[in-house]
Amino acid sequence: MTQIVQCVPNISEGRRLDVVEKIIDQVRQTEGVQLLDYSSDHDHNRTVITYVGDLISVQEASFRLTAEAVKLIDMEKHEGAHPRIGAVDVIPFIPIDGITMKECVAGAEQLAQRINDELQVPTYLYGEAAKRPERKNLSNIRKGQYEGLKEAIKQEQRHPDFGKPQMHASAGAIVVGARMPLVAFNVNLGTDKIEVANYIARAVRESNGGFKNVKGMGVVLEERGQVQVSMNLENCQATPIYRVLETIRREAARFGVPVVGTEIVGLVPQQALVDVANWYLQLEDFDSKQVLENRLR
Amino acid sequence: MTQIVQCVPNISEGRRLDVVEKIIDQVRQTEGVQLLDYSSDHDHNRTVITYVGDLISVQEASFRLTAEAVKLIDMEKHEGAHPRIGAVDVIPFIPIDGITMKECVAGAEQLAQRINDELQVPTYLYGEAAKRPERKNLSNIRKGQYEGLKEAIKQEQRHPDFGKPQMHASAGAIVVGARMPLVAFNVNLGTDKIEVANYIARAVRESNGGFKNVKGMGVVLEERGQVQVSMNLENCQATPIYRVLETIRREAARFGVPVVGTEIVGLVPQQALVDVANWYLQLEDFDSKQVLENRLR
Numbered sequence: 001m002t003q004i005v006q007c008v009p010n011i012s013e014g015r016r017l018d019v020v021e022k023i024i025d026q027v028r029q030t031e032g033v034q035l036l037d038y039s040s041d042h043d044h045n046r047t048v049i050t051y052v053g054d055l056i057s058v059q060e061a062s063f064r065l066t067a068e069a070v071k072l073i074d075m076e077k078h079e080g081a082h083p084r085i086g087a088v089d090v091i092p093f094i095p096i097d098g099i100t101m102k103e104c105v106a107g108a109e110q111l112a113q114r115i116n117d118e119l120q121v122p123t124y125l126y127g128e129a130a131k132r133p134e135r136k137n138l139s140n141i142r143k144g145q146y147e148g149l150k151e152a153i154k155q156e157q158r159h160p161d162f163g164k165p166q167m168h169a170s171a172g173a174i175v176v177g178a179r180m181p182l183v184a185f186n187v188n189l190g191t192d193k194i195e196v197a198n199y200i201a202r203a204v205r206e207s208n209g210g211f212k213n214v215k216g217m218g219v220v221l222e223e224r225g226q227v228q229v230s231m232n233l234e235n236c237q238a239t240p241i242y243r244v245l246e247t248i249r250r251e252a253a254r255f256g257v258p259v260v261g262t263e264i265v266g267l268v269p270q271q272a273l274v275d276v277a278n279w280y281l282q283l284e285d286f287d288s289k290q291v292l293e294n295r296l297r
Numbered sequence: 298m299t300q301i302v303q304c305v306p307n308i309s310e311g312r313r314l315d316v317v318e319k320i321i322d323q324v325r326q327t328e329g330v331q332l333l334d335y336s337s338d339h340d341h342n343r344t345v346i347t348y349v350g351d352l353i354s355v356q357e358a359s360f361r362l363t364a365e366a367v368k369l370i371d372m373e374k375h376e377g378a379h380p381r382i383g384a385v386d387v388i389p390f391i392p393i394d395g396i397t398m399k400e401c402v403a404g405a406e407q408l409a410q411r412i413n414d415e416l417q418v419p420t421y422l423y424g425e426a427a428k429r430p431e432r433k434n435l436s437n438i439r440k441g442q443y444e445g446l447k448e449a450i451k452q453e454q455r456h457p458d459f460g461k462p463q464m465h466a467s468a469g470a471i472v473v474g475a476r477m478p479l480v481a482f483n484v485n486l487g488t489d490k491i492e493v494a495n496y497i498a499r500a501v502r503e504s505n506g507g508f509k510n511v512k513g514m515g516v517v518l519e520e521r522g523q524v525q526v527s528m529n530l531e532n533c534q535a536t537p538i539y540r541v542l543e544t545i546r547r548e549a550a551r552f553g554v555p556v557v558g559t560e561i562v563g564l565v566p567q568q569a570l571v572d573v574a575n576w577y578l579q580l581e582d583f584d585s586k587q588v589l590e591n592r593l594r
Contacts, residue, residue: 004593036592052593096589181589188581245578261581270567270590277573281542284485284558292393292478293567293590295333296301296349 003054004096005104006036006181007062010089011069012078014040014047019072024049026064032057036267045080046089050267055099055107062091062111063118070119070171075146083142085149086172090138092127093178096269104178105129112176113162119171122153122163127177131161138175146172180235183272184265186219187229187248190258194218197227200251204229204244211247213239226260236272242279300351301393302401303478304359307386308366309375311337311344316369321346323361329354334564342377343386347564352396352404359388359408360415367416367468372443380439382446383469387435389424390475393566401475402426409473410459416468419450419460424474428458435472443469477532480569481562483516484526484545487555491515494524497548501526501541508544510536523557533569539576 013019020040024047027035033053040047051061066088073087082089091111093104105128112123130136144152150167152158159165160173167173189197197218204210205217213235219228229248233241249259271288278286288294310316317337321344324332330350337344348358363385370384388408390401402425409420427433441449447464449455456462457470464470486494494515501507502514510532516525526545530538546556568585575583585591 004590006589034593052589241578259579261579263581264583264587266587267589267592268587270571270588273574273588274567274570276578277570280577281538281561281573282556282558284560286561290561290564291567291570292303292333292349292564295564296331 003098004052005055005058005099005107006050006052006094006096007058007091008048008050008094009062009065009091010084011047011049011065011073012045012075012080012084012087012089013069013073014042014045014080020047022072023047023065023068026068027051027061030057030061030064033061041082043080044082045078046082046084052096055093055103058093059107059111059114063114066091066115066121066174067119070121070168074170075172076170078146083139083145084172085142085146086121086168086174087170088174089142090126090175090177093129093176094181095178096181097271101128101178101180108176108178112174115174115176116160116162119168120163121168121171122160122166122173124173124175125161125177126175127179129177135161138177141175149173180213180237181267181269181272183233183236183241183268185231185233185241185244186263186265187231187245187259188221188224188261188263189227189229189252190260191227191255192220192225193255193257194220194227196252196255196257197229200248201229201231203251204231204247211239211244214244236269236275240275240279241272242276300395301349302352302355302396302404303347303349303391303393304355304388305345305347305391306359306362306388307381308344308346308362308370309342309372309377309381309384309386310366310370311339311342311377317344319369320344320362320365323365324348324358327354327358327361330358338379340377341379342375343379343381349393352390352400355390356404356408356411360411363388363412363418363471364416367418367465371467372469373467375443380436380442381469382439382443383418383465383471384467385471386439387423387472387474390426390473391478392475393478398425398475398477405473405475409471412471412473413457413459416465417460418465418468419457419463419470421470421472422458422474423472424476426474432458435474438472446470477510477534478564478566478569480530480533480538480565482528482530482538482541483560483562484528484542484556485518485521485558485560486524486526486549487557488524488552489517489522490552490554491517491524493549493552493554494526496552497545498526498528500548501528501544508536508541511541533566533572537572537576538569539573 216231
């Protein structure tokens, strides 16, 4: 079985599309890596790039992409709505198949070190790769953004994990890390009462005492005359889709409101759906090696 | 996207494992084919072999396997519990990805002709490839088995589709065909009353007025003190797993009996499980291209 690591770097350029293409070319030209998707946002002035491959190839593609971005993006001239601290803002490694989180963490650490060694950009480790507990949360590392971090980096608690406590003159600093795949999952309710969606969002999300690894909020679907619980599931292994959905069904039933449909936005790992099938079918001893397609890789 | 045809020949040898290995070597040595699994049964004196590849390669591997089996297996000396008519009993082609049933049928037909042309073994077409309606059902072709077919083959309605109406002196006859992937799905019930499992099996299986593409029977699970509805789902696209299971849940509830668990025996196509997840999650507009792994092929 081939090893599959997904990598989703966010670079601080979403307007000069020729520059974006040159940076993405580094991924296209790396053997063993498959570019799946990329999208640039003008207001955010930011591009999200998705590719997969074995760990070594993904590390190589990420390094080349970073080297090119450091060469072509000057943070002194960058403005955009999205928080960021460097030419490449964040590089997450995501274990998909045939690889453990631990191996992704080790891979992220190696990349962070190499970026500092060869490009002289200070690097931070976040998510599962974090060395300090507060750095698990990306927003703590980004506090003050590029502009504020120039000064703040000198404080001991803001020192980078690799490199001197000084921002790179044009590229700033870069965050590298590892996390589980994220699934954008929305549940549509048979009511137009936003209070119901908000109540349920609070019931299931981590920040209000709900499930760990769940972010969520109520959203009005004007055209449908319905409301939605819109969520990010940040670890479908520990907090599976069916458990969140069944909880929402129960909470909605308390208002006499049915779930009328759901949506998965973007990509979902096969295993997350196999787990759903496994649970609703009440399968005993099912092994994902029984999925025919898993034998082919 | 690569073309994937699955092929699952059953050969009439499950005891002389050196012979089995020599026959399987023919598959291993065919380019473009991946051997996924094989298992020999001593009582049945039979081996089931599973491999995948593009249609041309799968045809070639199947021909070479057949040639070797015809050389090494003498049906005059064969005994075993499972019904069979030849050294290779049956060769089904199964469309998995990037190929239609129609193309698999044409491929099966070519192979059946080649086996007769080059090995002088008479061949029958079954399943979706059947030329006579009663030959859709494999057991009609197997009636009387190897021993009985020696005489019966002379009757017009038992003539082979390719070749003279006469069994090969040592290899008998061979059935080639095409079918949808088959899922072996068992539902375990919280009762030890076999009548309940038998009743439900009759309710869901095609032969008694139940769902098309479902074969099923009641089975006693001695050690667990429970009974089981044991099924073959012969077309999970037309007759999906969740619909059969939900019907069984309702029928069992009528006796106050719960479903305590289920089993999938052997391989299952990813799409069959994605369909299950899709249904229970009430997904709107889900596209199987959203499964991350499907982007990788």
